[in-house]
Amino acid sequence: MHSAKEKISDMASTAKEKLNISEAKAQGHAEKTMARTSKEKKMAHEREKSKEAQAKANLHQSKADHAADAQLHGHHLPGHSTYPTRY
Numbered sequence: 617m618h619s620a621k622e623k624i625s626d627m628a629s630t631a632k633e634k635l636n637i638s639e640a641k642a643q644g645h646a647e648k649t650m651a652r653t654s655k656e657k658k659m660a661h662e663r664e665k666s667k668e669a670q671a672k673a674n675l676h677q678s679k680a681d682h683a684a685d686a687q688l689h690g691h692h693l694p695g696h697s698t699y700p701t702r703y
Contacts, residue, residue, distance in 0.1 A: 622686040626679055633675035640667035 620650040644664025 619686050622682045625682040627684075629678040629682070630673060633671050633678075636671040636674070637668050638670060640664055643667070 623681065641664060644660055644667070647660035648657050651660050
C-alpha cells in the first residue's frame with residue numbers, strides 16, 4: 617500500500633505533468649494554425665506529439681522516484697527485513 621507522502625507526491629507530479637501536456641497541445645495547436653504549408657503543419661504536429669511523450673515520460677519517472685523513495689524510507693515491522701537473508 618502506498619504511503620500518504622507517496623500518494624501526495626504522485627498527485628502533485630500528475631497535476632504538473634498534465635499542465636505540461638496541455639501546454640504542449642496548446643503550443644502545437646498554435647504552431648499548426650500559424651503554419652502555411654502542409655509540411656510545416658506536419659512538423660508542428662510531430663513536435664506536439666514529442667512534447668506530450670516527453671511530459672508523460674517525466675510523469676512516469678517521477679512516480680518511480682517517489683516509489684523508490686518510499687521504499688527506501690518506509691517503516692518496517694519488527695522481525696522483518698527488506699534485505700535478503702543468508703541461509
